[in-house]
Amino acid sequence: MPPTLDRLRADIADVLGEDPADIPLDENLLDHGLDSVRIMTLLERWRQQHGVQADFADLAEDPVLTAWAPLLGAV
Structure with a gap:
């Protein structure tokens, strides 16, 4: 099951070591x-828990949550 934006933020x-709201x-x-x-x-957590296919380079290129969401299949 794909992660939600809230799940990504919480992870x-x-x-x-922060509050998700921060x-x-x-x-x-x-x-x-x-x-x-x-x-x-x-x-690695998202691959195991949600089966995401993104790789490190995809995430490192634009380390912004709203940019990651589509790469990670977030709903």
Whole structure:
């Protein structure tokens, strides 16, 4: 089952130790503490839980949640 935008946001907040409400939808997540290791951690989680097909380069190219949503099949 594809992830929801809220699920993606909650997972990002989890790896950053933040509240999901503090994770912006349309800002560069690197500016909020996300790094390449955490992106890989998230990507592996989403592959296992949701079967996403995106790869690291797809996410690293534009680390903004609203840009990731279509790549990850978020509904």
